[in-house]
Amino acid sequence: MSSTYSPNKKVTLKDIAHAVGVSQFTVSVVLNGAKSNTRVSDGTRAKILDAAREMGYLPNALARALRNQATNILGLYFGYGHLEPHDPFHAEVLTGLQRGCEICEKDLMIHYSFHRYGVDEIFAELAGGKIDGLVLIASPDDPLVERLRGSKLSFVAMTDVIPGVPGVIADDAAGSVEIARHLAGLGHKNVMYRSCPGQSDSALRREVAFIDEAKRFGIETVSVKTSDWKGRLDAAEIDLLARRRENGITAAVCWGDPSAYALLSYCKSNDVRVPNDLAVVGFNGIEMPYEPAHVLTTVRANWALVAQRAVQLLVDQLDGKTEISDLTVLPVEFCPGETS
Structure with missing residues (x-):
């Protein structure tokens, strides 16, 4: 590399370009996938990637989201009070959501501060661009549902049937x-x-x-x-x-x-x-x-699978698939025990 850099300084595309001796645009093509007709040789590409790794370059997530018009993050709204990870039902739902996000290569954002806000503040938080889509666990009468209907935010329901909203439930x-x-x-x-x-x-x-x-x-x-x-x-x-x-x-x-x-x-x-x-x-x-x-x-009822399928349904919606099921109903199993 042709120059030194401070390890405490946030590394920019300009820093890498200067270190490798190429244009900032070329670095952007390699690291950020910027659309271009410019062909970058394998040797130059390797030098840029090596420099970025050695200098500790981290891409700007906000800039990438603006460029791609997507954050790659899915959100969860739970309309029945607090999510409690130690609660067996909540834990199974969270497991399924995480598994679904892993399969679909998405991140999951869970908001825990909704109890402080009214519906307008909740809606603004959800529809403000932090997430690409939303998995909704809420009653059909939840006032947030109507706000979401009138928005551009993609969302699906799980556990409860919300008329007109794609969803996944247990039978x-x-x-x-x-x-x-x-x-x-x-x-x-x-x-x-x-x-x-x-x-x-x-x-x-x-x-x-x-x-x-x-x-x-x-x-x-x-x-x-x-x-x-x-x-x-x-x-x-x-x-x-x-x-x-x-x-x-x-x-x-x-x-x-x-x-x-x-x-x-x-x-x-x-x-x-x-x-x-x-x-x-x-x-x-x-x-x-x-x-x-x-x-x-x-x-x-396999709530982990319900949650996983809800993620897949949301991703299908975000990907523009035309054949989106209105309601997916997953089977349940009767399990006789000692108490009857």
Whole structure:
């Protein structure tokens, strides 16, 4: 190289051009893929690459994004509060998103500060050019959805069906049908259904499908809402469980596994035998980070694969593919356990 450089200084294309003895434009052609009819010999190309490596050159990501009109980054918006990596469902979704981004050679950006902002600030953050597209985990009623519809930002939904938006879901309805048939086969006639506390299209599909199928077998369903997303029992539900014999309730179906495990904990603390006194069924089938006391009867939904397919769907959209599926429904698996 024909000159020295300071290791503490940010290396520019001009520095490399001066070191190698070529034009800055030639360096840009080699390092940044600048479009040009200029042919660069293999020897010169090797010298430029060697110089860039030795001098610690790092390309300007912002400039490259402006030039290519793409950041190569996909975003995630989670509309149900905080993403908690230690939560089994959240962890599986994040695993699938990362796997999908790796396959598609994309980076993933997750924003954790949305709770501070209103919908306008959230939309501005998402549509401000930091990301090329968005994977959305949110209720169809989330006010952000309408803002996104009117924008140029590509986005897809997962877990919940959002009308008019390409999405990937697990077959929640089919799983709930299997649960109803399982309990009918065991002779249950009165079932408590524990639904989630907020708006969730996925949870609603499960509940409606279960109630409809249970009715076909003459099963009566009493629906209650848990006090939080982890399935904590409130006073009204505890009272209902205390009166389960007079109400003929012999089984409880929970919209998610955490809700089922919370109920199992209550049963253990209150001498309610499972499944003799009360059968308990969950949904999701995600492997827990600890060994549960009971092997839960549940429905296995592969949320990592759902997330991975959502990334692929978004990338297909960004690549301009014309045949984009409106809704991809992935199969689930009924997994009988010890609790029913």
